[in-house]
Amino acid sequence: QKEVEQNSGPLSVPEGAIASLNCTYSDRGSQSFFWYRQYSGKSPELIMFIYSNGDKEDGRFTAQLNKASQYVSLLIRDSQPSDSATYLCAVYTGRRALTFGSGTRLQVQP
């Protein structure tokens, strides 16, 4: 079992819809969870982080964390074509370096 798992996609949503990206992790001791966006040919850009169970909202983005079920999700409201990218879930898994999922490719159709 991979330490951080994501569906590779592509996840295709129409413009204006809600995109829901999911991530599961294996280390129950993980405390910090991150979502990065990576455009093709670019480096990852931090868009959200969450430490506590529940929801955290920032603009059109909402991160959701459920430690009991070991999953973290990212909701993107009013999706735009510019949101089309690969979204990487990352978790600190015991050592002080992030373990990344393989990413979910999101396509927002105009």
Place this chain on the structure above:
Amino acid sequence: GAGVSQSPSNKVTEKGKDVELRCDPISGHTALYWYRQSLGQGLEFLIYFQGNSAPDKSGLPSDRFSAERTGGSVSTLTIQRTQQEDSAVYLCASSFMDEQFFGPGTRLTVL
């Protein structure tokens, strides 16, 4: 403010040659990380520096890889006797707390 910078942005080398990749972290960030991303793959941790502590080298794939961080700031990743499987984008990140910020990366191509 200035973000993480890396140089060179692209490096093409011949198999067997040594290469050095440089990372300049965000000022004030005490932690520095190296990752690599092979084509179509996820990010793979290589090495982590925190202040003056001994680095965590647990992700280095072989003894051909080494890194140093001078003065708690700039870091150099060295790959000796490069192999074709070393071709990847090498990413540097820095952090002050938990959130890591990435540089633009160095694309290494080994012919």
